[in-house]
Amino acid sequence: MKQVYLDYSATTPVKKEVLQEMLPFFSEGFGNPSSLYSPGQASKEAIATARMRLASLIGASEREVFFTSSGTEADNWAILGACDAQSKKGKHVITTKIEHHAVLHSCEFLEKHGYRVTYLEVGPDGVVGLKALEDAITDETVLVSIMLINNEIGTMQPVKELCAAAHERGILFHTDAVQALGNVPIDVKDLGIDLMSVSAHKIYGPKGVGALYMKKGTRISNYMHGGAQEGKKRAGTENLAGIVGFGKAAALAEGNLGEHIKRVTELREYLIDQVLSEIPDVFLNGNRKLRHPGNANFTFKYIEGEAALLLLDTKGIFVSTGSACSSESLEPSHVLSALNIPAEFIHGSLRLTIGDFTTKEDIDYVVGELAAIVVRLREISSVSNEKGW
Numbered sequence: 001m002k003q004v005y006l007d008y009s010a011t012t013p014v015k016k017e018v019l020q021e022m023l024p025f026f027s028e029g030f031g032n033p034s035s036l037y038s039p040g041q042a043s044k045e046a047i048a049t050a051r052m053r054l055a056s057l058i059g060a061s062e063r064e065v066f067f068t069s070s071g072t073e074a075d076n077w078a079i080l081g082a083c084d085a086q087s088k089k090g091k092h093v094i095t096t097k098i099e100h101h102a103v104l105h106s107c108e109f110l111e112k113h114g115y116r117v118t119y120l121e122v123g124p125d126g127v128v129g130l131k132a133l134e135d136a137i138t139d140e141t142v143l144v145s146i147m148l149i150n151n152e153i154g155t156m157q158p159v160k161e162l163c164a165a166a167h168e169r170g171i172l173f174h175t176d177a178v179q180a181l182g183n184v185p186i187d188v189k190d191l192g193i194d195l196m197s198v199s200a201h202k203i204y205g206p207k208g209v210g211a212l213y214m215k216k217g218t219r220i221s222n223y224m225h226g227g228a229q230e231g232k233k234r235a236g237t238e239n240l241a242g243i244v245g246f247g248k249a250a251a252l253a254e255g256n257l258g259e260h261i262k263r264v265t266e267l268r269e270y271l272i273d274q275v276l277s278e279i280p281d282v283f284l285n286g287n288r289k290l291r292h293p294g295n296a297n298f299t300f301k302y303i304e305g306e307a308a309l310l311l312l313d314t315k316g317i318f319v320s321t322g323s324a325c326s327s328e329s330l331e332p333s334h335v336l337s338a339l340n341i342p343a344e345f346i347h348g349s350l351r352l353t354i355g356d357f358t359t360k361e362d363i364d365y366v367v368g369e370l371a372a373i374v375v376r377l378r379e380i381s382s383v384s385n386e387k388g389w
Protein backbone atom coordinates (compact mmCIF):
# COMPACT_ATOMS: atom_id res chain seq x y z
CA MET A 1 0.00 0.00 0.00
CA LYS A 2 1.12 3.56 -0.69
CA GLN A 3 2.39 5.33 2.44
CA VAL A 4 2.50 9.09 2.85
CA TYR A 5 4.11 10.66 5.91
CA LEU A 6 2.78 14.17 6.50
CA ASP A 7 3.94 14.74 10.07
CA TYR A 8 7.36 16.35 9.60
CA SER A 9 6.70 18.75 12.50
CA ALA A 10 6.45 15.77 14.88
CA THR A 11 9.73 14.31 13.67
CA THR A 12 11.68 13.77 10.44
CA PRO A 13 13.41 10.69 9.06
CA VAL A 14 17.20 10.67 9.50
CA LYS A 15 18.77 11.38 6.11
CA LYS A 16 21.06 8.68 4.67
CA GLU A 17 24.08 10.98 4.65
CA VAL A 18 23.45 11.81 8.32
CA LEU A 19 23.28 8.15 9.34
CA GLN A 20 26.48 7.42 7.37
CA GLU A 21 28.42 10.03 9.35
CA MET A 22 27.01 8.79 12.65
CA LEU A 23 27.70 5.06 12.26
CA PRO A 24 31.47 4.99 12.98
CA PHE A 25 30.86 6.67 16.33
CA PHE A 26 28.84 3.67 17.51
CA SER A 27 31.74 1.31 16.75
CA GLU A 28 35.45 2.08 16.33
CA GLY A 29 35.04 5.80 17.08
CA PHE A 30 33.76 5.24 20.60
CA GLY A 31 36.37 7.22 22.59
CA ASN A 32 35.13 9.44 25.40
CA PRO A 33 35.59 13.04 24.25
CA SER A 34 36.89 13.91 27.74
CA SER A 35 39.75 11.35 27.50
CA LEU A 36 43.19 12.74 26.75
CA TYR A 37 44.52 9.88 24.53
CA SER A 38 44.05 10.00 20.77
CA PRO A 39 40.71 8.15 20.35
CA GLY A 40 39.23 10.55 22.93
CA GLN A 41 40.68 13.54 21.11
CA ALA A 42 39.24 12.26 17.80
CA SER A 43 35.78 12.23 19.41
CA LYS A 44 36.39 15.73 20.74
CA GLU A 45 37.32 16.87 17.23
CA ALA A 46 34.12 15.36 15.82
CA ILE A 47 32.06 17.33 18.34
CA ALA A 48 33.96 20.52 17.48
CA THR A 49 33.10 20.03 13.79
CA ALA A 50 29.42 19.50 14.62
CA ARG A 51 29.42 22.62 16.78
CA MET A 52 30.96 24.65 13.96
CA ARG A 53 28.34 23.39 11.50
CA LEU A 54 25.41 24.21 13.75
CA ALA A 55 26.92 27.61 14.62
CA SER A 56 27.26 28.36 10.92
CA LEU A 57 23.60 27.50 10.24
CA ILE A 58 22.41 30.04 12.84
CA GLY A 59 25.08 32.73 12.41
CA ALA A 60 26.62 32.13 15.86
CA SER A 61 30.18 31.60 17.06
CA GLU A 62 31.08 28.00 18.06
CA ARG A 63 31.58 29.18 21.63
CA GLU A 64 27.92 30.14 21.85
CA VAL A 65 26.52 26.66 21.04
CA PHE A 66 25.92 24.07 23.80
CA PHE A 67 24.63 20.58 23.02
CA THR A 68 21.81 19.13 25.13
CA SER A 69 19.73 15.94 25.15
CA SER A 70 16.77 17.55 23.32
CA GLY A 71 14.94 20.70 22.40
CA THR A 72 12.99 20.14 25.60
CA GLU A 73 16.14 20.25 27.72
CA ALA A 74 17.30 23.41 25.94
CA ASP A 75 13.95 25.10 26.73
CA ASN A 76 14.06 23.98 30.39
CA TRP A 77 17.68 25.10 30.75
CA ALA A 78 17.11 28.49 29.13
CA ILE A 79 14.07 29.31 31.26
CA LEU A 80 15.03 27.87 34.63
CA GLY A 81 18.69 28.81 34.22
CA ALA A 82 17.98 32.43 33.23
CA CYS A 83 15.55 32.85 36.12
CA ASP A 84 17.86 31.28 38.68
CA ALA A 85 20.74 33.53 37.63
CA GLN A 86 18.59 36.64 38.07
CA SER A 87 16.57 35.67 41.14
CA LYS A 88 17.76 38.81 42.95
CA LYS A 89 16.54 41.05 40.14
CA GLY A 90 12.93 39.88 39.99
CA LYS A 91 10.49 37.00 39.65
CA HIS A 92 8.34 37.75 36.63
CA VAL A 93 8.45 35.94 33.28
CA ILE A 94 6.53 36.67 30.08
CA THR A 95 5.66 34.01 27.51
CA THR A 96 2.66 33.25 25.27
CA LYS A 97 -0.36 30.97 25.41
CA ILE A 98 0.80 29.07 22.31
CA GLU A 99 4.26 27.89 23.38
CA HIS A 100 5.35 24.26 23.26
CA HIS A 101 4.75 22.35 26.49
CA ALA A 102 8.52 22.33 27.12
CA VAL A 103 8.21 26.09 27.69
CA LEU A 104 4.73 26.19 29.23
CA HIS A 105 5.41 23.46 31.77
CA SER A 106 8.78 25.01 32.69
CA CYS A 107 6.88 28.23 33.38
CA GLU A 108 4.31 26.35 35.48
CA PHE A 109 7.20 24.89 37.47
CA LEU A 110 8.45 28.43 38.10
CA GLU A 111 4.97 29.44 39.29
CA LYS A 112 5.19 26.74 41.96
CA HIS A 113 8.41 28.35 43.11
CA GLY A 114 7.16 31.87 43.65
CA TYR A 115 7.35 33.30 40.15
CA ARG A 116 4.60 35.21 38.39
CA VAL A 117 4.18 34.32 34.71
CA THR A 118 2.24 36.31 32.10
CA TYR A 119 0.90 34.21 29.21
CA LEU A 120 0.33 36.62 26.32
CA GLU A 121 -2.72 36.25 24.08
CA VAL A 122 -2.26 35.95 20.32
CA GLY A 123 -4.43 37.50 17.60
CA PRO A 124 -6.88 35.38 15.58
CA ASP A 125 -4.09 34.65 13.08
CA GLY A 126 -1.83 33.31 15.85
CA VAL A 127 0.62 36.24 15.96
CA VAL A 128 1.72 37.99 19.20
CA GLY A 129 1.34 41.78 19.22
CA LEU A 130 4.27 44.02 20.13
CA LYS A 131 2.09 46.25 22.30
CA ALA A 132 0.83 43.26 24.31
CA LEU A 133 4.43 42.46 25.20
CA GLU A 134 5.34 46.07 26.02
CA ASP A 135 2.31 46.39 28.29
CA ALA A 136 3.18 43.19 30.16
CA ILE A 137 6.76 44.19 31.03
CA THR A 138 7.32 45.30 34.63
CA ASP A 139 10.40 46.20 36.68
CA GLU A 140 10.27 42.64 38.03
CA THR A 141 10.47 40.98 34.58
CA VAL A 142 13.63 38.92 34.09
CA LEU A 143 12.89 36.87 30.98
CA VAL A 144 10.71 36.89 27.86
CA SER A 145 10.30 33.55 26.03
CA ILE A 146 8.47 33.61 22.69
CA MET A 147 8.79 30.95 20.02
CA LEU A 148 9.98 31.72 16.49
CA ILE A 149 7.56 29.31 14.75
CA ASN A 150 4.63 27.53 16.36
CA ASN A 151 4.60 23.74 16.07
CA GLU A 152 0.84 23.34 15.62
CA ILE A 153 -0.30 26.16 13.38
CA GLY A 154 3.10 27.09 11.92
CA THR A 155 2.80 30.83 12.51
CA MET A 156 5.97 32.93 12.75
CA GLN A 157 6.34 35.53 15.45
CA PRO A 158 8.03 38.92 14.89
CA VAL A 159 10.84 37.86 17.24
CA LYS A 160 13.29 40.57 16.16
CA GLU A 161 10.86 43.36 17.15
CA LEU A 162 9.69 41.56 20.30
CA CYS A 163 13.30 41.01 21.37
CA ALA A 164 14.16 44.68 20.78
CA ALA A 165 11.25 45.68 23.05
CA ALA A 166 12.52 43.37 25.81
CA HIS A 167 16.09 44.63 25.45
CA GLU A 168 14.94 48.23 25.70
CA ARG A 169 13.92 47.36 29.26
CA GLY A 170 17.09 45.32 29.89
CA ILE A 171 15.32 41.95 29.82
CA LEU A 172 16.75 38.67 28.46
CA PHE A 173 14.99 37.13 25.46
CA HIS A 174 14.72 33.39 24.73
CA THR A 175 13.17 31.88 21.63
CA ASP A 176 12.21 28.27 20.93
CA ALA A 177 13.38 27.85 17.33
CA VAL A 178 12.91 24.08 17.13
CA GLN A 179 10.39 24.36 14.26
CA ALA A 180 12.22 27.24 12.60
CA LEU A 181 15.67 25.67 12.30
CA GLY A 182 16.27 24.48 8.74
CA ASN A 183 12.91 25.88 7.63
CA VAL A 184 13.60 29.62 7.60
CA PRO A 185 16.91 31.51 7.53
CA ILE A 186 18.02 32.17 11.13
CA ASP A 187 20.67 34.73 12.03
CA VAL A 188 20.94 35.03 15.79
CA LYS A 189 22.88 38.31 15.51
CA ASP A 190 20.18 39.86 13.36
CA LEU A 191 17.38 38.59 15.64
CA GLY A 192 19.34 39.90 18.63
CA ILE A 193 18.10 37.15 20.97
CA ASP A 194 20.09 35.97 24.00
CA LEU A 195 19.00 32.32 24.12
CA MET A 196 17.63 29.96 21.46
CA SER A 197 16.60 26.28 21.58
CA VAL A 198 16.95 23.87 18.65
CA SER A 199 16.62 20.10 18.12
CA ALA A 200 18.18 17.63 15.66
CA HIS A 201 15.23 15.34 14.95
CA LYS A 202 13.15 18.11 13.40
CA ILE A 203 15.86 18.72 10.75
CA TYR A 204 16.50 15.14 9.48
CA GLY A 205 18.93 14.37 12.32
CA PRO A 206 18.61 11.85 15.17
CA LYS A 207 16.29 12.00 18.17
CA GLY A 208 17.72 12.73 21.62
CA VAL A 209 19.99 15.65 20.79
CA GLY A 210 19.37 19.38 20.89
CA ALA A 211 21.29 22.57 21.54
CA LEU A 212 21.03 25.87 23.32
CA TYR A 213 22.48 28.99 21.70
CA MET A 214 23.68 31.39 24.36
CA LYS A 215 24.85 34.84 23.25
CA LYS A 216 28.39 35.62 24.47
CA GLY A 217 28.21 37.22 27.89
CA THR A 218 24.75 35.86 28.77
CA ARG A 219 24.82 34.48 32.28
CA ILE A 220 22.48 31.62 33.12
CA SER A 221 22.79 28.96 35.79
CA ASN A 222 23.67 25.39 34.91
CA TYR A 223 20.81 22.91 34.72
CA MET A 224 22.71 19.61 34.50
CA HIS A 225 25.31 19.25 37.24
CA GLY A 226 28.33 16.97 37.05
CA GLY A 227 31.43 16.85 34.86
CA ALA A 228 33.17 19.61 32.91
CA GLN A 229 31.63 18.90 29.49
CA GLU A 230 30.40 21.68 27.16
CA GLY A 231 32.68 24.33 28.61
CA LYS A 232 31.57 23.37 32.16
CA LYS A 233 28.06 24.52 31.33
CA ARG A 234 26.25 21.25 30.59
CA ALA A 235 27.46 18.15 32.38
CA GLY A 236 27.11 14.60 31.10
CA THR A 237 29.13 12.53 28.63
CA GLU A 238 28.18 13.78 25.20
CA ASN A 239 25.78 11.94 22.87
CA LEU A 240 28.67 11.65 20.44
CA ALA A 241 26.99 9.98 17.47
CA GLY A 242 23.89 12.10 17.99
CA ILE A 243 25.88 15.33 18.01
CA VAL A 244 27.78 14.25 14.88
CA GLY A 245 24.42 13.56 13.22
CA PHE A 246 23.07 16.94 14.29
CA GLY A 247 26.14 18.61 12.77
CA LYS A 248 25.71 16.79 9.46
CA ALA A 249 21.99 17.56 9.37
CA ALA A 250 22.80 21.25 10.01
CA ALA A 251 25.36 21.29 7.19
CA LEU A 252 22.85 19.68 4.80
CA ALA A 253 20.16 22.15 5.88
CA GLU A 254 22.46 25.10 5.29
CA GLY A 255 23.46 23.90 1.82
CA ASN A 256 19.87 23.21 0.82
CA LEU A 257 17.93 25.95 2.64
CA GLY A 258 16.76 28.10 -0.28
CA GLU A 259 15.76 25.11 -2.40
CA HIS A 260 14.05 23.38 0.56
CA ILE A 261 11.97 26.46 1.43
CA LYS A 262 10.93 27.03 -2.18
CA ARG A 263 9.98 23.41 -2.85
CA VAL A 264 8.17 22.78 0.43
CA THR A 265 6.29 26.11 0.28
CA GLU A 266 5.03 25.29 -3.23
CA LEU A 267 3.76 21.91 -2.08
CA ARG A 268 2.09 23.47 0.97
CA GLU A 269 0.34 26.09 -1.13
CA TYR A 270 -0.83 23.36 -3.49
CA LEU A 271 -2.13 21.30 -0.54
CA ILE A 272 -3.97 24.28 0.96
CA ASP A 273 -5.53 25.24 -2.39
CA GLN A 274 -6.62 21.65 -3.03
CA VAL A 275 -8.13 21.11 0.42
CA LEU A 276 -9.99 24.43 0.43
CA SER A 277 -11.38 23.86 -3.07
CA GLU A 278 -12.18 20.11 -2.82
CA ILE A 279 -13.67 19.98 0.67
CA PRO A 280 -16.55 22.17 1.90
CA ASP A 281 -16.79 23.68 5.42
CA VAL A 282 -13.08 23.79 6.15
CA PHE A 283 -10.77 26.64 7.16
CA LEU A 284 -7.03 27.11 7.50
CA ASN A 285 -5.68 27.96 10.96
CA GLY A 286 -2.94 30.57 11.34
CA ASN A 287 -1.71 33.33 9.09
CA ARG A 288 -1.37 31.92 5.56
CA LYS A 289 1.81 33.83 4.65
CA LEU A 290 3.73 34.23 7.93
CA ARG A 291 4.10 30.49 8.48
CA HIS A 292 6.40 27.48 8.47
CA PRO A 293 6.96 26.46 4.82
CA GLY A 294 5.59 22.95 5.35
CA ASN A 295 2.71 23.56 7.79
CA ALA A 296 -0.98 23.31 6.93
CA ASN A 297 -3.44 23.14 9.85
CA PHE A 298 -7.10 22.83 8.96
CA THR A 299 -10.36 22.73 10.87
CA PHE A 300 -13.01 20.54 9.23
CA LYS A 301 -16.40 21.43 10.64
CA TYR A 302 -18.71 18.63 11.89
CA ILE A 303 -16.08 15.87 12.15
CA GLU A 304 -13.75 14.46 14.81
CA GLY A 305 -10.11 14.98 13.87
CA GLU A 306 -9.10 11.81 15.74
CA ALA A 307 -11.52 9.73 13.67
CA ALA A 308 -10.15 11.24 10.46
CA LEU A 309 -6.58 10.57 11.65
CA LEU A 310 -7.34 6.88 12.26
CA LEU A 311 -9.14 6.43 8.93
CA LEU A 312 -6.24 8.14 7.14
CA ASP A 313 -3.90 5.72 8.91
CA THR A 314 -5.78 2.79 7.31
CA LYS A 315 -4.93 4.40 3.94
CA GLY A 316 -1.23 4.66 4.83
CA ILE A 317 -1.44 8.40 5.49
CA PHE A 318 0.15 9.74 8.67
CA VAL A 319 -0.94 13.12 10.03
CA SER A 320 -1.66 14.54 13.46
CA THR A 321 -4.35 16.38 15.37
CA GLY A 322 -2.82 19.38 17.12
CA SER A 323 0.66 18.37 18.24
CA ALA A 324 2.08 14.91 18.87
CA CYS A 325 2.55 15.88 22.50
CA SER A 326 -1.18 16.33 23.00
CA SER A 327 -2.10 13.05 21.32
CA GLU A 328 -2.54 11.28 24.64
CA SER A 329 -4.92 13.81 26.07
CA LEU A 330 -8.41 14.66 24.91
CA GLU A 331 -8.04 18.28 25.99
CA PRO A 332 -8.65 20.61 23.07
CA SER A 333 -5.35 21.97 21.76
CA HIS A 334 -4.14 24.95 23.86
CA VAL A 335 -2.93 26.62 20.67
CA LEU A 336 -6.23 26.39 18.78
CA SER A 337 -8.05 27.42 21.97
CA ALA A 338 -5.87 30.55 22.09
CA LEU A 339 -7.10 31.44 18.57
CA ASN A 340 -10.66 31.50 19.97
CA ILE A 341 -11.87 28.75 17.68
CA PRO A 342 -15.08 27.31 19.20
CA ALA A 343 -14.36 24.07 21.09
CA GLU A 344 -16.67 21.97 18.90
CA PHE A 345 -14.62 22.93 15.84
CA ILE A 346 -11.21 22.49 17.49
CA HIS A 347 -11.89 18.76 17.68
CA GLY A 348 -12.15 18.73 13.88
CA SER A 349 -8.60 19.96 13.35
CA LEU A 350 -5.80 18.19 11.51
CA ARG A 351 -2.17 19.20 11.09
CA LEU A 352 -0.48 18.12 7.86
CA THR A 353 3.24 18.94 7.67
CA ILE A 354 5.30 18.56 4.51
CA GLY A 355 9.03 17.88 4.20
CA ASP A 356 11.85 16.98 1.83
CA PHE A 357 10.50 13.57 0.84
CA THR A 358 6.95 14.73 0.06
CA THR A 359 5.88 14.76 -3.62
CA LYS A 360 2.98 16.32 -5.53
CA GLU A 361 1.60 12.81 -6.13
CA ASP A 362 1.55 12.31 -2.35
CA ILE A 363 -0.56 15.45 -1.95
CA ASP A 364 -3.00 14.36 -4.67
CA TYR A 365 -3.40 10.97 -2.99
CA VAL A 366 -3.92 12.55 0.44
CA VAL A 367 -6.47 15.13 -0.75
CA GLY A 368 -8.49 12.41 -2.53
CA GLU A 369 -8.57 10.13 0.51
CA LEU A 370 -9.17 13.00 2.92
CA ALA A 371 -12.13 14.34 0.92
CA ALA A 372 -13.75 10.87 0.94
CA ILE A 373 -13.13 10.41 4.67
CA VAL A 374 -14.61 13.80 5.54
CA VAL A 375 -17.77 12.99 3.53
CA ARG A 376 -18.05 9.62 5.31
CA LEU A 377 -17.61 11.08 8.79
CA ARG A 378 -20.11 13.86 8.12
CA GLU A 379 -22.68 11.30 6.97
CA ILE A 380 -22.26 9.42 10.23
CA SER A 381 -22.52 12.58 12.32
CA SER A 382 -25.63 13.83 10.47
CA VAL A 383 -27.29 10.41 10.99
CA SER A 384 -26.47 10.56 14.68
CA ASN A 385 -27.81 14.10 14.86
CA GLU A 386 -31.12 13.04 13.29
CA LYS A 387 -31.47 10.37 15.93
CA GLY A 388 -30.76 12.97 18.56
CA TRP A 389 -27.52 11.39 19.88
Ligand SMILES: *Cc1c(COP(=O)(O)O)cnc(C)c1O
Nearest residue numbers: 070071072100102151178179199
Ligand atom coordinates in the same frame (compact mmCIF):
# COMPACT_ATOMS: atom_id res chain seq x y z
C1 LIG B 1 9.66 19.22 19.01
C2 LIG B 1 9.64 20.52 19.70
C3 LIG B 1 10.25 20.70 20.95
C4 LIG B 1 10.88 19.56 21.71
O1 LIG B 1 12.06 19.09 21.11
P1 LIG B 1 12.54 17.60 21.50
O2 LIG B 1 13.91 17.52 20.92
O3 LIG B 1 11.56 16.67 20.85
O4 LIG B 1 12.52 17.51 22.98
C5 LIG B 1 10.23 21.94 21.53
N1 LIG B 1 9.65 22.98 20.92
C6 LIG B 1 9.05 22.86 19.73
C7 LIG B 1 8.43 24.06 19.09
C8 LIG B 1 9.01 21.64 19.07
O5 LIG B 1 8.41 21.51 17.90
